[in-house]
Amino acid sequence: MKKLRTPIVAVLGHVDHGKTTLLDKIRNTRVIAKEAGGITQHIGATEVPIELIKEICKDLWPKNITIPGLLFIDTPGHKAFTNLRKRGGALADLAILVVDVNEGFKPQTEEALMILRTFKTPFVVAANKIDKIPGWQSFENQPFLKSFQQQDDVVKQRLENKIYDLIGELYKYGFSADRFDRIRDFTRTVAIVPVSALTGEGIPELLLVLVGLAQRYLEKNLRLHVEGKAKGTVLEVKEEKGLGMTMDVIIYDGTLRVGDKIAIGGVNGVVVTHVRGILKPRPAQEIRVESKFKSVKEVTAAAGVKIVAPGIENVVAGSEFEVVESEEDVKKFEERIRKEIEEVTIKTDEEGVVLKTDTLGSLEALVNELKEAGIPIKKAEVGDIDKRDVVEAAANRDEINRLVIGFNVKVLPGVEEEAARYGVRIFLDNIIYSLLDNVTSWREEQKRLREKQKIESLIKPCKIQLLKDFIFRRSKPAIVGVKVLAGELRRDVKLIKPDGTPAGSVRSIQKAGENIPVATEGDEVAIAIDGVTIGRHLDGNEILYVDIPEKHAKIIERDLLDSLSEEAKKAFMEFLQIKRKENPFWGR
Numbered sequence: 144m145k146k147l148r149t150p151i152v153a154v155l156g157h158v159d160h161g162k163t164t165l166l167d168k169i170r171n172t173r174v175i176a177k178e179a180g181g182i183t184q185h186i187g188a189t190e191v192p193i194e195l196i197k198e199i200c201k202d203l204w205p206k207n208i209t210i211p212g213l214l215f216i217d218t219p220g221h222k223a224f225t226n227l228r229k230r231g232g233a234l235a236d237l238a239i240l241v242v243d244v245n246e247g248f249k250p251q252t253e254e255a256l257m258i259l260r261t262f263k264t265p266f267v268v269a270a271n272k273i274d275k276i277p278g279w280q281s282f283e284n285q286p287f288l289k290s291f292q293q294q295d296d297v298v299k300q301r302l303e304n305k306i307y308d309l310i311g312e313l314y315k316y317g318f319s320a321d322r323f324d325r326i327r328d329f330t331r332t333v334a335i336v337p338v339s340a341l342t343g344e345g346i347p348e349l350l351l352v353l354v355g356l357a358q359r360y361l362e363k364n365l366r367l368h369v370e371g372k373a374k375g376t377v378l379e380v381k382e383e384k385g386l387g388m389t390m391d392v393i394i395y396d397g398t399l400r401v402g403d404k405i406a407i408g409g410v411n412g413v414v415v416t417h418v419r420g421i422l423k424p425r426p427a428q429e430i431r432v433e434s435k436f437k438s439v440k441e442v443t444a445a446a447g448v449k450i451v452a453p454g455i456e457n458v459v460a461g462s463e464f465e466v467v468e469s470e471e472d473v474k475k476f477e478e479r480i481r482k483e484i485e486e487v488t489i490k491t492d493e494e495g496v497v498l499k500t501d502t503l504g505s506l507e508a509l510v511n512e513l514k515e516a517g518i519p520i521k522k523a524e525v526g527d528i529d530k531r532d533v534v535e536a537a538a539n540r541d542e543i544n545r546l547v548i549g550f551n552v553k554v555l556p557g558v559e560e561e562a563a564r565y566g567v568r569i570f571l572d573n574i575i576y577s578l579l580d581n582v583t584s585w586r587e588e589q590k591r592l593r594e595k596q597k598i599e600s601l602i603k604p605c606k607i608q609l610l611k612d613f614i615f616r617r618s619k620p621a622i623v624g625v626k627v628l629a630g631e632l633r634r635d636v637k638l639i640k641p642d643g644t645p646a647g648s649v650r651s652i653q654k655a656g657e658n659i660p661v662a663t664e665g666d667e668v669a670i671a672i673d674g675v676t677i678g679r680h681l682d683g684n685e686i687l688y689v690d691i692p693e694k695h696a697k698i699i700e701r702d703l704l705d706s707l708s709e710e711a712k713k714a715f716m717e718f719l720q721i722k723r724k725e726n727p728f729w730g731r
């Protein structure tokens with residue numbers, strides 16, 4: 144049998160939905176199953192060996208499980224997740240999306256889903272806090288199905304309803320989902336496992352579904368190259384007393400040894416250094432030793448360790464690293480990192496917004512989401528917002544693209560003023576979801592305003608009746624009283640008679656001696672008409688129509704009929720008939 148490495152699992156979810164409690168519960172499972180061999184604490188991660196999981200799951204345990212266990216990344220949260228990248232995707236092989244079943248989806252739940260979708264990471268939904276469902280009776284650490292059976296029917300129904308809500312929410316994001324025990328094909332359907340991180344109910348099935356997913360769908364990715372050069376991802380860079388600069392890393396492939404030469408690639412270039420020490424946490428029982436860490440000579444994936452190495456001050460969290468043996472290895476590595484950065488940053492449009500984010504992971508997630516939302520991107524880069532970004536955004540032809548969107552970044556001094564001068568808007572946020580929401584609603588609003596302006600500038604249908612008793616002047620201009628029978632009358636429009644012949648243009652409109660810009664249905668007003676003489680071109684008692692330009696008529700017929708009053712619609716149809724008597728294709 145091929146040797147598989149331990150799958151790496153991340154935990155995501157909205158604030159307070161129970162990520163930490165869930166991880167703690169899993170970490171403390173050794174209390175339940177003392178004999179089964181303990182949990183190993185790594186740096187930044189917790190390893191649960193397969194024997195322990197088997198012990199927790201007891202009679203539910205399936206055959207053919209060959210993965211050695213699960214490695215949970217201890218830092219819950221999306222920032223960690225998007226940071227934790229490895230070649231071609233996320234560092235985590237699997238994820239648990241924790242949702243408080245009583246609260247349902249929240250902004251960060253949606254954000255987590257977007258990220259999982261971007262990285263195509265298989266995940267399980269832990270529908271947490273089932274113990275808080277009114278009437279729920281808790282059975283500590285029991286499998287969910289066992290506990291569920293013992294609940295009252297109303298309580299069962301309450302939970303079912305909540306689960307259906309979750310299924311509906313997931314469906315909105317394009318995921319089909321169901322309660323885990325009703326799923327046949329776990330590749331197509333996302334499993335929802337009801338759990339309580341507090342009482343431990345459902346944890347056996349949650350682990351079981353994770354193990355099953357890993358075993359069945361990730362086998363290829365999990366094939367371990369024990370002998371291969373180590374590859375890993377940096378979780379954190381920090382100074383340790385007495386050790387100098389260290390970096391906490393997750394090694395996802397190969398074996399790392401003290402003395403190995405490694406290349407670390409970040410957005411700011413590649414650092415080449417060598418491993419001076421590999422440290423693991425010291426087990427709690429060895430209390431006499433002062434240091435928290437224990438030095439080891441080598442470590443095999445998957446594992447979380449602390450590396451001591453010179454020259455890593457500028458390494459940033461989220462960087463990848465790899466053991467390099469020759470100059471050629473370094474070159475290859477540099478090339479790969481450069482390509483990866485390019486892949487995310489260069490596929491951009493001529494016209495579009497400028498996007499700046501804090502890490503390559505968040506950049507990739509946001510590029511993906513903006514594309515989904517149909518928002519073009521001109522430039523996407525890691526880094527703070529500077530004047531060049533504003534200038535690039537300002538160069539867009541369409542003003543709804545004159546945007547700089549920043550995720551978890553700063554705006555450098557003086558840039559706000561520059562943006563104001565160029566008419567560029569800056570959107571900043573540290574939640575992907577609300578950032579996208581703000582950007583898309585602003586763009587929608589702009590589009591709506593623009594549409595409104597376009598509609599307002601259209602010449603609209605209008606039908607008027609000249610009032611023979613109110614002829615104030617016969618020509619240059621003719622001034623006559625009219626009643627607006629339908630629609631609205633504005634200045635500067637042309638008029639036609641029912642036979643289609645021109646009848647001058649409206650120079651001004653007066654009501655009670657005051658000039659007004661518009662007269663509406665039912666109004667009686669005096670208008671000045673250029674280009675006609677009453678008695679010669681007009682009798683002074685005719686019905687006239689506003690002569691709508693063909694282009695405008697087309698838009699009105701296509702988009703605006705429903706917004707017209709009944710009378711205006713009728714007048715418009717009469718007007719079209721007049722025009723189409725001569726040319727049946729007029730305005731079509």
Ligand SMILES: Nc1nc2c(ncn2[C@@H]2O[C@H](COP(=O)(O)OP(=O)(O)OP(=O)(O)O)[C@@H](O)[C@H]2O)c(=O)[nH]1
Nearest residue numbers: 157158159160161162163164271272275339340341
């Ligand atoms: N009743 C009940 N309470 C829970 C459960 N899981 C978590 N809680 C409580 O919910 C609160 C938040 O839990 P955390 O685990 O801190 O949530 P989190 O998602 O890690 O929150 P952040 O780390 O702030 O993002 C705590 O008071 C927990 O005790 C559960 O299953 N049942």
